[in-house]
Amino acid sequence: MKIAVLHGSTRENGNTEYLTYEAVPKEKATHIYLRDHLIQPIIDERHSKEGFPEVNDNHTKLIDQMLEHDILVFATPIYWYGMSGPMKTFIDRWSQIMRDPSYSHFREELGKKKAYLIAVGGDNPKLKGLPLVQQFDYICQFYGMSFEGYVLGEARKPGDIKQDKAALEAAFELVKEL
Amino acid sequence: MKIAVLHGSTRENGNTEYLTYEAVPKEKATHIYLRDHLIQPIIDERHSKEGFPEVNDNHTKLIDQMLEHDILVFATPIYWYGMSGPMKTFIDRWSQIMRDPSYSHFREELGKKKAYLIAVGGDNPKLKGLPLVQQFDYICQFYGMSFEGYVLGEARKPGDIKQDKAALEAAFELVKEL
Amino acid sequence: MKIAVLHGSTRENGNTEYLTYEAVPKEKATHIYLRDHLIQPIIDERHSKEGFPEVNDNHTKLIDQMLEHDILVFATPIYWYGMSGPMKTFIDRWSQIMRDPSYSHFREELGKKKAYLIAVGGDNPKLKGLPLVQQFDYICQFYGMSFEGYVLGEARKPGDIKQDKAALEAAFELVKEL
Amino acid sequence: MKIAVLHGSTRENGNTEYLTYEAVPKEKATHIYLRDHLIQPIIDERHSKEGFPEVNDNHTKLIDQMLEHDILVFATPIYWYGMSGPMKTFIDRWSQIMRDPSYSHFREELGKKKAYLIAVGGDNPKLKGLPLVQQFDYICQFYGMSFEGYVLGEARKPGDIKQDKAALEAAFELVKEL
Numbered sequence: 001m002k003i004a005v006l007h008g009s010t011r012e013n014g015n016t017e018y019l020t021y022e023a024v025p026k027e028k029a030t031h032i033y034l035r036d037h038l039i040q041p042i043i044d045e046r047h048s049k050e051g052f053p054e055v056n057d058n059h060t061k062l063i064d065q066m067l068e069h070d071i072l073v074f075a076t077p078i079y080w081y082g083m084s085g086p087m088k089t090f091i092d093r094w095s096q097i098m099r100d101p102s103y104s105h106f107r108e109e110l111g112k113k114k115a116y117l118i119a120v121g122g123d124n125p126k127l128k129g130l131p132l133v134q135q136f137d138y139i140c141q142f143y144g145m146s147f148e149g150y151v152l153g154e155a156r157k158p159g160d161i162k163q164d165k166a167a168l169e170a171a172f173e174l175v176k177e178l
Numbered sequence: 179m180k181i182a183v184l185h186g187s188t189r190e191n192g193n194t195e196y197l198t199y200e201a202v203p204k205e206k207a208t209h210i211y212l213r214d215h216l217i218q219p220i221i222d223e224r225h226s227k228e229g230f231p232e233v234n235d236n237h238t239k240l241i242d243q244m245l246e247h248d249i250l251v252f253a254t255p256i257y258w259y260g261m262s263g264p265m266k267t268f269i270d271r272w273s274q275i276m277r278d279p280s281y282s283h284f285r286e287e288l289g290k291k292k293a294y295l296i297a298v299g300g301d302n303p304k305l306k307g308l309p310l311v312q313q314f315d316y317i318c319q320f321y322g323m324s325f326e327g328y329v330l331g332e333a334r335k336p337g338d339i340k341q342d343k344a345a346l347e348a349a350f351e352l353v354k355e356l
Numbered sequence: 357m358k359i360a361v362l363h364g365s366t367r368e369n370g371n372t373e374y375l376t377y378e379a380v381p382k383e384k385a386t387h388i389y390l391r392d393h394l395i396q397p398i399i400d401e402r403h404s405k406e407g408f409p410e411v412n413d414n415h416t417k418l419i420d421q422m423l424e425h426d427i428l429v430f431a432t433p434i435y436w437y438g439m440s441g442p443m444k445t446f447i448d449r450w451s452q453i454m455r456d457p458s459y460s461h462f463r464e465e466l467g468k469k470k471a472y473l474i475a476v477g478g479d480n481p482k483l484k485g486l487p488l489v490q491q492f493d494y495i496c497q498f499y500g501m502s503f504e505g506y507v508l509g510e511a512r513k514p515g516d517i518k519q520d521k522a523a524l525e526a527a528f529e530l531v532k533e534l
Numbered sequence: 535m536k537i538a539v540l541h542g543s544t545r546e547n548g549n550t551e552y553l554t555y556e557a558v559p560k561e562k563a564t565h566i567y568l569r570d571h572l573i574q575p576i577i578d579e580r581h582s583k584e585g586f587p588e589v590n591d592n593h594t595k596l597i598d599q600m601l602e603h604d605i606l607v608f609a610t611p612i613y614w615y616g617m618s619g620p621m622k623t624f625i626d627r628w629s630q631i632m633r634d635p636s637y638s639h640f641r642e643e644l645g646k647k648k649a650y651l652i653a654v655g656g657d658n659p660k661l662k663g664l665p666l667v668q669q670f671d672y673i674c675q676f677y678g679m680s681f682e683g684y685v686l687g688e689a690r691k692p693g694d695i696k697q698d699k700a701a702l703e704a705a706f707e708l709v710k711e712l
Binding site for chain 4: 366367391397398399435436437438439440441442444445447448450451479484486487488490491494495498
Binding site: 305328 | 482483486489490493503505506521522525526529530
């Protein structure tokens with residue numbers, strides 16, 4: 001089972017990354033840091049005659065890489081009670097992928113994968129992160145992905161996550177295929 | 179009471195806009211279309227020594243404009259069960275505004291405002307849009323904004339929203355100050 | 357299409373009933389007032405050898421009545437952010453019905469029905485009633501019932517619901533089959 | 535810090551109890567089994583002239599016992615995506631307690647307490663139990679109780695909970711005051 005971790009943090013070595021490595025050590029997976037890639041925001045052209053224009057960025061390269069794996073771990077800091085902007089932008093563009101004839105099997109392919117969510121926030125994330133978990137569940141349902149589990153961690157300042165023993169333990173146990 | 183509407187759609191004259199004009203006619207408010215403005219994604223530098231670098235875009239201009247109003251209506255299509263990328267990026271950057279000495283009253287100022295949410299989606303939004311409503315509620319709670327109401331509309335193809343009579347009626351009644 | 361309304365209020369002619377009659381006038385449906393019927397709490401015997409003991413109350417009579425209709429409207433005051441105790445007890449006992457050989461088609465039968473929810477609360481129900489809506493959605497999903505819509509009304513003291521114009525209008529439009 | 539555990543299970547020694555003893559061993563707390571006590575359903579008389587009639591059951595005795603403790607652990611099986619009927623009935627009756635002159639300090643007293651939730655279900659409880667967690671959070675907010683944490687366990691048949699290692703570990707760490 002090949003594992004890919006999609007990191008939505010905008011900071012290097014932040015709390016979310018720390019918790020995520022507890023779940024999926026660096027050497028056990030392909031770690032993709034969305035911040036290192038140019039991803040344009042979506043412009044919704046689903047209903048225009050010309051369809052979506054080609055976009056000159058790294059998005060399809062990332063999609064290709066993602067599709068080569070069986071298990072997808074989405075790791076994001078909680079920004080304003082949702083996923084980070086970079087991760088949102090990455091996922092928003094899936095709407096475009098679904099209209100792309102070169103990716104006609106995108107939905108079906110995702111439907112074969114297992115997904116996990118790791119999210120870290122500073123404002124009571126174990127409660128206020130629940131809507132994010134529910135959204136992620138809806139995304140998985142849409143694609144038929146199996147949503148296998150999630151961990152919510154609490155951290156405000158750099159390094160705080162080390163105090164959240166419960167989250168660290170839960171992360172360590174999270175990915176059953178490891 | 180001055181009203182500002184913040185539009186998160188990436189398409190002009192889409193379903194979300196149609197529903198929003200039902201709630202707040204064009205001439206009754208300042209309508210701000212986020213898609214017309216350059217807004218850079220946030221890079222989280224809350225914890226770096228230098229703080230956030232200056233960003234060369236339209237974000238603070240939009241913030242200034244927003245703060246001049248008493249009532250804020252957030253209108254967004256539902257993308258993947260959350261707000262649109264442009265609206266997420268706009269709000270994510272509020273974290274930077276809060277660290278900006280020129281905006282030391284930002285949180286307090288927002289705390290005096292009333293907020294409304296209008297969101298339109300194609301996949302059972304009256305249920306699957308609820309996590310978005312809850313996130314928006316948490317955002318309002320953080321700033322002390324009074325969350326006065328929301329409308330969820332259903333539409334898939336252009337023009338579909340005209341069939342959602344319940345949403346149109348609810349939108350028409352939404353903003354009590356009109 | 358035959359409509360049954362299941363009323364969970366413990367008070368007669370309360371706010372929830374008022375709003376519900378706006379959605380389903382008395383003469384247009386079978387109105388069942390759970391408070392008028394003896395319904396014992398469930399005792400979970402799913403896993404005991406003897407199975408569930410026979411219970412001497414009105415529950416199966418109500419189930420029979422419910423199953424004769426095509427559309428089920430669940431109307432409940434919001435007690436502590438959930439459905440009322442009587443409605444909860446009524447639904448909890450469905451677990452027993454599912455083990456009863458005389459009701460082997462219970463789940464399948466419910467799966468053919470359409471369901472609506474009407475709920476009225478005093479503490480910000482349009483936000484704090486959302487978990488109840490989500491629970492109800494999960495119940496519908498379990499049985500394969502089609503969850504067609506819901507209305508959340510706000511009322512604290514008797515008669516207050518008359519001020520919630522938005523809920524009254526939404527209730528009036530709620531049941532599409534009327 | 536004195537701990538009371540309120541058990542909402544209707545079965546003895548079920549999965550919820552097993553998980554709960556992992557969090558709070560028998561000898562470390564007062565364990566109250568709601569099923570052993572007669573608790574009448576609420577009849578809403580908040581708005582009748584005579585107020586609530588006296589009810590001849592064990593409810594106030596349980597309330598007295600609950601109030602003698604500093605930390606309250608609510609342990610319930612998940613029935614139809616909500617708390618069990620007995621626990622719902624127990625909490626519904628708090629509305630009556632609040633109108634009882636002998637309990638004029640009820641809300642204030644609860645506001646000094648810390649609360650935990652343990653819930654076990656068979657149908658994807660780590661996702662479908664989230665609305666229950668949110669409801670419990672609203673209950674805590676109403677009283678000003680500090681909601682300190684929750685654990686959701688998965689179990690369908692008797693003994694299944696022993697397979698949910700993540701829940702058992704999380705339960706073991708749950709109550710910080712132990």
